[in-house]
Amino acid sequence: MKANCWYGKNDVRVEDVPDPKLLNPRDAIVRVTSTAICGSDLHLYDGYIPTMYQGDILGHEFMGEVVEVGPAVDNLSVGDRVVVPFPISCGACFFCSRKLYSLCENSNPNAWMAEKMWGHSPAGLFGYSHMLGGYAGGQAEYARVPFADVGPIKVPDGLSDEQVLFLSDIFPTGYMAAENCNIQEGDTVAVWGAGPVGLFALKSARLLGAERVIAIDRFPERLARAAQHCDAEVLNYEQVGVQEALNEMTGGRGPDACIDAVGMEAHSHGAFGAYDAAKQALKMETDRPNALREAILACRSGGTLSIPGVYGGLLDKLPFGAVVNKAITIKTGQTHVQRYLHGLLEYIQNGEIDPSFVVTHRLPLTDAPKAYDMFKHKQDACIKVVLKPGTDEPIETSVHA
Amino acid sequence: MALEIERERTSHIAELTPEPAGLTAGERAHEPSRYERVARALGWFSVGLGAWQLLYPRGVTRAIGVRADPGLVRALGAREIASGVAILAQKRPAPLALHARVAGDLVDLGLMGAAWNARRTDRTRLAIGAAAVLGVTALDVVCSQKLRASRAARPIELHASVAVQRTPEELYKFWRELSNLPRVLSHVEAIETYEGGRFRVQGKRVAGRELSWDAQIIDDIPNEQFTWSSTTSAPLASRGQVSFRPLGGDRGTSLQLSLRFEPRPGTVASTLLHMLGDAPEQLLKAELRRFKQWIETGELATTEGQPSGKRSLVSRHLP
Numbered sequence: 001m002k003a004n005c006w007y008g009k010n011d012v013r014v015e016d017v018p019d020p021k022l023l024n025p026r027d028a029i030v031r032v033t034s035t036a037i038c039g040s041d042l043h044l045y046d047g048y049i050p051t052m053y054q055g056d057i058l059g060h061e062f063m064g065e066v067v068e069v070g071p072a073v074d075n076l077s078v079g080d081r082v083v084v085p086f087p088i089s090c091g092a093c094f095f096c097s098r099k100l101y102s103l104c105e106n107s108n109p110n111a112w113m114a115e116k117m118w119g120h121s122p123a124g125l126f127g128y129s130h131m132l133g134g135y136a137g138g139q140a141e142y143a144r145v146p147f148a149d150v151g152p153i154k155v156p157d158g159l160s161d162e163q164v165l166f167l168s169d170i171f172p173t174g175y176m177a178a179e180n181c182n183i184q185e186g187d188t189v190a191v192w193g194a195g196p197v198g199l200f201a202l203k204s205a206r207l208l209g210a211e212r213v214i215a216i217d218r219f220p221e222r223l224a225r226a227a228q229h230c231d232a233e234v235l236n237y238e239q240v241g242v243q244e245a246l247n248e249m250t251g252g253r254g255p256d257a258c259i260d261a262v263g264m265e266a267h268s269h270g271a272f273g274a275y276d277a278a279k280q281a282l283k284m285e286t287d288r289p290n291a292l293r294e295a296i297l298a299c300r301s302g303g304t305l306s307i308p309g310v311y312g313g314l315l316d317k318l319p320f321g322a323v324v325n326k327a328i329t330i331k332t333g334q335t336h337v338q339r340y341l342h343g344l345l346e347y348i349q350n351g352e353i354d355p356s357f358v359v360t361h362r363l364p365l366t367d368a369p370k371a372y373d374m375f376k377h378k379q380d381a382c383i384k385v386v387l388k389p390g391t392d393e394p395i396e397t398s399v400h401a
Numbered sequence: 402m403a404l405e406i407e408r409e410r411t412s413h414i415a416e417l418t419p420e421p422a423g424l425t426a427g428e429r430a431h432e433p434s435r436y437e438r439v440a441r442a443l444g445w446f447s448v449g450l451g452a453w454q455l456l457y458p459r460g461v462t463r464a465i466g467v468r469a470d471p472g473l474v475r476a477l478g479a480r481e482i483a484s485g486v487a488i489l490a491q492k493r494p495a496p497l498a499l500h501a502r503v504a505g506d507l508v509d510l511g512l513m514g515a516a517w518n519a520r521r522t523d524r525t526r527l528a529i530g531a532a533a534v535l536g537v538t539a540l541d542v543v544c545s546q547k548l549r550a551s552r553a554a555r556p557i558e559l560h561a562s563v564a565v566q567r568t569p570e571e572l573y574k575f576w577r578e579l580s581n582l583p584r585v586l587s588h589v590e591a592i593e594t595y596e597g598g599r600f601r602v603q604g605k606r607v608a609g610r611e612l613s614w615d616a617q618i619i620d621d622i623p624n625e626q627f628t629w630s631s632t633t634s635a636p637l638a639s640r641g642q643v644s645f646r647p648l649g650g651d652r653g654t655s656l657q658l659s660l661r662f663e664p665r666p667g668t669v670a671s672t673l674l675h676m677l678g679d680a681p682e683q684l685l686k687a688e689l690r691r692f693k694q695w696i697e698t699g700e701l702a703t704t705e706g707q708p709s710g711k712r713s714l715v716s717r718h719l720p
Contacts, residue, residue: 005710017708024700055710072699090698094566094653105564106694109702112687124702136707144707147698 002389003057003140004368009047010376012058014366020136020144025072028148030084034161035062035138035365037375037385038169039195040310043264044128045372048286049312051113051131060086060126061168062138063161066152073149082152083167084145085337087123088135091150095123102334107147108133117313122334139368141389153341156349162356162386163348166200171355172340174200174261175207177308180331181257183208190214190246190255190298192291194222194234196358196384197308198261202230203353205259214255216242218267221360221381229357238269246298254300262291263309272317279316286313296322307332361385362395433493436547440494443502443541447485454478465530466523467516477512480505499545506538557662559682563689566653566697569645573624575696576643585692587684600629612636638663658689 003017020029038061043049063083066076076082089101096104104123108114111121113131124146127137136144145152155164174197181189189205191198194217202213215226218238226232235245246255264287268276276288291309296319299305305328323330347353360383363371371385388395433441454461458474484505488498513531516522565572575581579592579600591603598618604611614635620628626644631637641660648655694701 001708003708003710007710013710015710017710020708021706023703023706026698026700053715054713057709088702090694092566092697094564094651097566097651106698107702109704111690112683133702134704136704136709140708146702 001141002365003136004059004365004387005054006044006052006056006058007054010045010373012045012369012372014368015055017057017140020140020142022068022070023144024146025070026147026149027070028066028073028076028145028152029068030062030064030082030138030143030145030152031067032062032064032138032141032143032389033081034064034165035059035140035387035389036165036168036170037061037139037368037371037387039197040128040263041372042376043310043312045376046265048264048280049129049131050117051110051129051134053130053134056127056130056134057136057140058127059137059139059143060128061165061170062126062143063155063165063168064143066148067142069148075149076152076154080152080154081157082154083164083341084126084138084143085151085153085167085172085341086126086128086169087151087334087337088125088133088146089123089150089338090147091338096150099336099339100333101336101338103336110134125334139365139387141365151338153345155345159348160356162359163354164345165386166196166355166358167337167341167344167348169335169337170196170358171200171344171353172337173197173308173335174202175204175340175344176333176335177201177259177261177306178204178208178210180306181205181208181210181259181304182329183210183257185209186211187256188212188214188250189257189259190216190295191232191259191261192216192295193261193263193309194219194226194232195261198222198259199225199230199358199383200355201259201261201306201308202226202232205257206231207347207352210257212249214246214249219378219381222383225357225383242294243298250300254298254303256300257304257306258295258299260291260295260305260307260309264288264311266290266292276316285316287311287315289315289318293317293319296320296328299326299328301326302328304329304331306330308335358384359386363387364391364393364395365389366392434551436544436551437494439540439544440488440499440548443499443537443544444485444488444494446537447481447488447502447505449485451478451481451483451485454481464526465513466526467513467519468521469512469516477509480508494548496545496549499541499548502541503538503545506534506541509534510538557681559660559662559685560657561682561685561689562655562657563686563693564648564653565656565693569647569654570624572645572654572656572696573627576645577621577623577627584695586688598629599632614639656689656692658685660685 001017001019002014005013005015007013022029041058044052044058066078066080066082069076069078087102088107089096089104090106093105102123108121108124110130110133114121117131124133124135126135153167178201183205187210189210191201194215202215205213213230213232214235215223215232216235216237217223218236223234223236227234235242266288268290272290276290279285280288295305360381363385365387368387371387374380374382375385454474455478458471461474462469484501487501488494491498510531513527516527579594583589583591588605589602590605592600594600601613601615603613615632616629617632618627619630626642628642631639639662644657646655691701
């Protein structure tokens with residue numbers, strides 16, 4: 001089969017690899033019909049996540065048709081149309097039984113690596129480094145899905161791939177980020193980063209009752225989508241001082257909740273930007289946490305900071321004094337996708353949200369290298385790329401909202 | 402509730418240091434031996450000397466009465482610091498780290514010898530310097546030999562624990578049925594059980610050698626823990642304990658496994674164990690994790706046999 005493999009910084013290639021096989025009784029094999037490139041895939045593409053090896057198959061947002069099930073999978077049949085969550089979860093351990101699926105204790109065969117880095121190991125993920133399991137990902141024609149009786153959700157035929165594909169990661173991720181804000185009546189929620197996760201966080205914050213949502217980014221096309229689809233007020237941080245603007249919008253108090261949907265590769269200007277770029281280049285810090293710094297300083301006293309953005313290692317110059325003295329609650333974590341699937345599918349079926357609004361580009365899987373480059377450099381107003389396996393035909397170069 | 406073991410039945414139990422196997426991490430922390438302290442002092446000496454060479458190379462060369470390129474002295478200083486850190490970074494200094502110091506001493510002595518005939522060398526100062534280096538070299542050699550000797554005689558203790566989402570009763574039942582254990586412990590091929598808590602362990606073949614030994618349950622508290630010990634006929638004196646403690650609420654059970662081996666110097670088994678170094682504890686932990694996976698999910702998480710693109714020479718051999 002064809003699969004998109006990682007070979008190093010800025011180097012992914014679509015290769016011919018063997019088809020996946022069932023390896024365990026609770027496995028299933030899915031023929032991938034749609035798969036997407038996630039912003040967090042760019043952290044791999046940019047070489048910031050350790051324990052990636054040449055030849056690793058990428059991709060953790062995918063869906064398709066079940067073509068084979070292991071003997072212990074009793075809830076799926078060949079032919080079922082499913083969306084696969086990006087964390088691999090056993091459904092039986094201490095964490096899974098508390099619905100903390102991304103912390104599953106039984107799905108990471110390389111748990112010792114994560115323990116060395118973080119003290120304890122979270123769940124294994126598809127296509128996201130050996131430290132997180134080393135599982136082959138879904139940017140391929142077929143994928144093996146472990147614990148297939150726990151993760152995949154069956155989706156009705158009436159909904160298109162693009163309406164349900166993002167249940168695999170970014171929609172639940174944005175939703176959990178908003179849920180973590182513990183939104184109360186009248187709340188203002190500010191979201192750093194209006195990429196796909198930020199857009200879903202804005203939309204979800206609205207669904208959960210936020211009075212105002214504010215999107216912070218520098219790309220006009222993202223801000224336009226935030227305004228149009230999420231009913232957000234927008235701030236372009238290249239044009240205004242974010243903290244001053246947020247204060248002005250909230251009577252000087254700051255937003256009740258702040259969401260960092262940017263993560264470890266934040267862009268920034270001035271001294272901090274140069275400082276982080278230099279330290280990261282010298283491998284003296286792994287993450288550039290500038291959105292996080294801003295969000296901490298902007299957040300109102302007693303407010304909540306929710307972090308869906310991915311951080312990998314060590315962060316410098318975080319204003320932790322502000323966290324303590326303003327009594328800020330921090331909530332974060334990889335998304336417990338399985339917990340949200342059914343509720344969010346209902347939102348989609350009821351027409352309260354159509355997640356396909358984030359898609360800007362559709363390309364054949366074989367164009368993955370081009371798609372990564374385009375997504376990384378935000379060329380052609382690229383916000384979200386969907387890859388279609390099994391075709392070499394150009395699908396649609398771009399669709400602008 | 403401890404099972405009473407009659408006196409005459411225990412007479413064939415191998416003599417081990419009477420320390421119980423199931424110790425907490427705090428209790429297992431050891432007092433450093435005299436030579437381990439010497440080794441650490443040598444480590445700090447390396448760091449101090451190295452810092453001096455790195456920061457004031459001219460001061461060092463003046464003290465030993467030679468003229469030398471400050472760059473060379475700084476390089477020697479960096480090496481000195483590295484060998485010091487190598488000693489200090491270990492919980493228990495290994496003889497190998499001291500060998501690195503000895504090698505460094507020999508390089509220093511070689512360079513001093515080369516400087517002896519140089520025109521501007523102060524030979525009195527250089528002789529004093531060389532004597533000092535020789536003295537430290539002797540201490541390095543003695544210390545590394547003593548460490549090696551004490552290592553060979555030291556019992557090997559392995560300890561690992563894992564939280565399992567089962568009750569202590571369920572876990573006790575599984576473990577106390579000793580014939581289940583080969584499914585958990587990869588170094589065990591088979592276990593045959595006999596009357597009176599006796600059993601025979603058939604180890605996995607190691608380097609073509611078959612190893613089997615007799616053991617006996619010497620203490621048994623149902624649903625809490627049990628302890629076994631090898632008998633005198635075993636090639637390696639060993640003792641093991643497994644215990645099951647509820648973690649409270651719905652947190653399952655903490656399963657703790659302790660193994661203690663007492664080497665009989667010169668035997669194949671003990672040499673082998675020492676060659677493994679730190680690895681056995683890692684292996685033991687991995688085995689308990691696999692046990693947990695198997696009991697909680699019915700399978701072992703794996704990626705073995707999944708597809709990938711072309712691997713590089715290095716990544717082909719990584720996990």
